[in-house]
Amino acid sequence: xxxxxxxxxxxxxxxxxxxxxxxxxxxxxxxxxxxxxxxxxxxxxxxxxxxxxxxxxxxxxxxxxxxxxxxxxxxxxxxxxxxxxxxxxxxxxxxxxxxxxxxxxxxxxxxxxxxxxxxxxxxxxxxxx
Ligand code: ZN
Numbered sequence: 001x002x003x004x005x006x007x008x009x010x011x012x013x014x015x016x017x018x019x020x021x022x023x024x025x026x027x028x029x030x031x032x033x034x035x036x037x038x039x040x041x042x043x044x045x046x047x048x049x050x051x052x053x054x055x056x057x058x059x060x061x062x063x064x065x066x067x068x069x070x071x072x073x074x075x076x077x078x079x080x081x082x083x084x085x086x087x088x089x090x091x092x093x094x095x096x097x098x099x100x101x102x103x104x105x106x107x108x109x110x111x112x113x114x115x116x117x118x119x120x121x122x123x124x125x126x127x128x129x
Contacts (some may be wrong), residue, residue, distance in 0.1 A: 001071030004102075006032075006033045006038060007030050007038060007073065007075045007102070008017050008075050008096075008102065008104055008110065010030035010040045010075070010078070010106070011028045011029055011030040011055075011060065011075035011076060011077040011104060012037045012077045012104060012108070013028065013039065013040065013103075014029060014030060014040035014041060014055065014059070014077070015027060015028025015042060015055070015077045015078070016028070016042075016044040017032040017042045018043045018044075019042070019043070019044045019045055020043055020045050020054065020064055021045060022045050022049070022060075022112030023045070024044060025041045025043075025078065025079065026043065026078070026079070026114070027040070027054065027055040027076065027077065027078045028041070028042050028055050028076070028077040028078075029038060029041050029042075029054075029055035029056040029058070029059040029074060029075065029076045029077070030059055030074070030075050030128065031059050031060060031071050031073070031074045031075075031096075032071070032072045032073050032074075032075075033063065033068050033070050033071060033072060034050050034070040034072045035054065035070065036094075037066075037067075037068065037069070039059055039060075039062040039063040039066070040059050040062065041055050041056070041057070041058025041059030041060070041061065041121070042055045042058060042112075043055045043058070044058060049066070054075060054084070054085060054087070054088050054107075055076065055093075056068050056074065056084050056088040056091070056092060057087070057088055057091045059074070060091060060092070060095050060096075069095060071095060071096040071097075071099055072099065072100075072102050073099050073100040073101070073102065074092060074096065074099060074100075074102070075101075075102040075103075075104060075110075076101065076102070076103055076104065077104040077105075078103075078104075078105065078106075079104050079106045081103045081109060081110075081111055082102055082103065083101075083103055083113070083118055084101070084118065087110060089115070089118045089122075090117050090119065090122065092119075092124065093115050093119050093122045093123065096115055097113060097115065098115055098116050099114065100112060100114055101113050101114060101115055101117075101118060113126065
């Protein structure tokens with residue numbers, strides 16, 4: 001199991017690589033699997049704004065491509081420790097279920113919440129049947 005600090009460090013390190021030339025709002029995210037692996041991602045903007053992908057979804061994609069879908073927690077680093085957007089909340093819920101979500105600001109202050117607190121009454125795949 002990785003130390004909580006490593007997850008935070010990974011999110012903050014990923015943030016440094018964010019491609020955000022339009023908003024200049026850089027975000028890094030890191031997910032820790034139940035087996036202790038950490039995968040990170042940063043936001044990636046595009047001149048065609050609708051193609052922008054958030055850090056959280058890039059981090060989850062980096063994990064998914066390895067075949068791993070067992071998430072223990074996720075950390076999200078930004079200038080002011082903002083929570084994930086609505087799209088990311090839905091994706092986090094689908095892939096991770098109920099997990100701790102750590103929000104980190106520029107100074108390293110961390111706020112702990114959960115995926116359920118962020119998306120109460122979530123739409124999920126069970127509703128498709
Ligand atoms: Zn998002």
